[in-house]
Amino acid sequence: MRYVFTVAAVLLLMSGMARAADPVQVFACEPEWAALAEEIGGEAVTVFAATHARQDPHYIRARPSLIAALRRADLLVCSGGGLETGWLPVLLQKAGNRAISPGTDGYLLAASVIELRDVPERVDRSQGDVHPEGNPHLHLDPHNIDQVAGELAARLQAVDSTRAGLYQDRLEDFRRRWQVAVADWETRGARLQGLPVIVHHQAWHYLIGWLGLREVAALEPRPGIPPTGAHLEGLLQTVRSQPVAVILRTPYAPPDAADWLAERTGLPVRVLPYTVGGAEGVDDLFTLFEHTLQQLESVRVTETITN
Numbered sequence: 481m482r483y484v485f486t487v488a489a490v491l492l493l494m495s496g497m498a499r500a501a502d503p504v505q506v507f508a509c510e511p512e513w514a515a516l517a518e519e520i521g522g523e524a525v526t527v528f529a530a531t532h533a534r535q536d537p538h539y540i541r542a543r544p545s546l547i548a549a550l551r552r553a554d555l556l557v558c559s560g561g562g563l564e565t566g567w568l569p570v571l572l573q574k575a576g577n578r579a580i581s582p583g584t585d586g587y588l589l590a591a592s593v594i595e596l597r598d599v600p601e602r603v604d605r606s607q608g609d610v611h612p613e614g615n616p617h618l619h620l621d622p623h624n625i626d627q628v629a630g631e632l633a634a635r636l637q638a639v640d641s642t643r644a645g646l647y648q649d650r651l652e653d654f655r656r657r658w659q660v661a662v663a664d665w666e667t668r669g670a671r672l673q674g675l676p677v678i679v680h681h682q683a684w685h686y687l688i689g690w691l692g693l694r695e696v697a698a699l700e701p702r703p704g705i706p707p708t709g710a711h712l713e714g715l716l717q718t719v720r721s722q723p724v725a726v727i728l729r730t731p732y733a734p735p736d737a738a739d740w741l742a743e744r745t746g747l748p749v750r751v752l753p754y755t756v757g758g759a760e761g762v763d764d765l766f767t768l769f770e771h772t773l774q775q776l777e778s779v780r781v782t783e784t785i786t787n
């Protein structure tokens with residue numbers, strides 16, 4: 481009898497150990513958070529990225545595969561700040577997974593850790609602005625990545641306490657490597673200070689703020705409102721009346737407006753990767769920023785556009 485109990489106890493213990501060793505299922509809304517989860521979680525996590533670099537994260541179709549991924553998730557990590565308002569709440573409702581419902585350890589929005597830029601004093605959705613809560617494209621300041629990494633490690637420790645030490649070690653290792661890389665980017669970025677740029681969408685405000693670039697104008701009259709002929713004609717005058725070095729857009733933005741302005745002004749267009757997977761060789765957060773820096777460094781800076 482005692483033997484039976486012992487065997488049962490050992491089997492129970494082993495099944496518990498097996499469960500503890502299962503990877504944590506992470507649902508990342510955007511590739512940058514998927515990459516960060518892999519940095520902090522390593523082999524202890526299985527990461528599902530809901531979107532890729534050629535999709536506009538504001539507008540994602542609610543596919544059944546996304547609901548299935550949410551159902552099995554132990555931890556969700558998304559930008560928040562309204563970026564996923566058009567698709568995530570409905571998917572979460574359909575998935576009905578309480579482990580990742582708002583307010584739980586399994587529900588992490590980067591915007592809850594970061595102070596958002598461009599928070600409007602008055603919200604007016606009637607004009608179609610897709611940034612009513614502020615600017616949600618917060619991952620393009622590497623200091624924000626560092627902050628979110630800390631919170632992500634804490635959440636992994638909360639949902640998988642058996643491997644708390646591993647997450648702490650990986651966080652510290654990531655931060656050491658990240659700080660070295662950021663210092664290099666900032667040294668090189670000093671040359672870019674004041675570089676006047678025109679953006680397609682306000683996807684670049686954190687990058688612009690971090691590097692001290694100067695945004696002259698946006699091709700979209702308001703965030704999320706496609707460029708109009710009248711607005712573009714106005715930009716033509718802007719470019720003729722003041723220095724501009726380059727037009728920046730994401731891989732997912734339609735090229736028409738940037739190309740239209742470039743053809744008439746001779747301005748170069750740079751398609752920056754925006755997120756992991758956004759250009760060849762950009763397969764993690766380090767190469768994302770490295771590639772972005774290289775693209776900006778390749779802009780010819782003349783005496784008229786430096787300070």
Ligand SMILES: [Zn+2]
Pocket residue numbers: 538610611616617681682683703
């Ligand atoms: Zn946006």
